[in-house]
Amino acid sequence: MDKGTTDMSSEVVVEPKGRSKPAEFFIRLVKEKPLxxxxxxxxxxxxxxxxxxxxxxxxxxxxxxVGDFLVPPSAKYWLGTDNLGRDMLSRVIFGARxxxxxxxxxxxxxTLLTAFIGILSGYFGGKFDLIVQRFVDAVMCIPGLILLMVLIAMLGPGLWQVIVVSGVRWGITGSRIIRGAVIGIKENVYVQAAEAIGCSTPRILTRHILPNVMAPLIVRFSI
Incomplete structure (x- = not known):
């Protein structure tokens, strides 16, 4: 082999093997945001x-x-039993579901009701906004627990009754946050330009307003 040439086959390039991307992401997340x-x-x-x-x-x-009523915590019943002899640990686990x-x-x-009421009220304004906000004020004046108890008494007991009543109540009271955001967004140039070129109201609401209120909607959903 000539002196000026190099035998590349004899050179072995070893790349350091690092952590996988999911592992790196998890470690960085733990360090940056432990709580x-x-x-x-x-x-x-x-x-x-x-x-x-x-x-x-x-x-x-x-x-x-039968016979295991109000049993204290033990190896058989980790959280004990209730007055009917039901295992409390099992009820806690199913209660999570x-x-x-x-x-x-x-x-x-x-979240859906908050977006619907807040976007319409904030965008149209005027008398429509005034009527909607007075209704929201009336709902907010009533303590939440009392309102839920009254509505459930009217609709009857049941899991889905609780879900619907709770969702409607939280949706109405949370709409004011989205309304405030929409009032500021509709004054932006791109919204005014869409109105000037003749875009329909549904298109403006779904294309220009809704995407810009997704952040507060996500926060509202998590709460």
Whole structure:
């Protein structure tokens, strides 16, 4: 082999093997936002508990153990039993599923109603906005728990009644946040330009207004 040439086949390039991208992301998240990570882990555990309640719970939600009434915590019943002989640990695990269903469904209804009322009220303004806001004021003046109890008494007991009533109440009271954001957004140049070229109102609301209020809507959904 000539002196001026180099045998490339004899050179081995070894690239350092680092962590995978998901691992790097998780480690960076833990370092930058430790409290947020703890909250995310707890939320994930609750979601998994609710989803896999049938496999995690030692007994059925309403299974009765005859003779084991008000048993204190033990190796057999980790959280004891109630006055009917039902395992409290199983009821807590299944309760996570019910809470998850109620929370997600009510938050979805509330977010959709918040967006609908807030966007229309803020964009159209005038007498329509005045009437809507007085109705919102009336709802906000009534304590939430009392309003829920009255409406559920009228509609009857049930899981979906609780979901609908809770979602409607939270949706109405939260619409004022979106209304305030829309009042500022509709004064922007791009909205005025869309109106000037003859864009329809539904197009303006869905194309120019709604995307710009997604941030407060997401925050409202998480609350």
């Amino acid at each position: 947020g990570t703890v909250g995310a882990v707890i939320t994930l555990l609750l979601l998994l508990t609710g989803i896999f309640a049938d496999f995690l719970a030692p007994d059925g939600m309403n299974q009765i153990h 019910v809470s998850m269903i109620v929370g997600l469904a009510a938050a979805t209804i509330a």
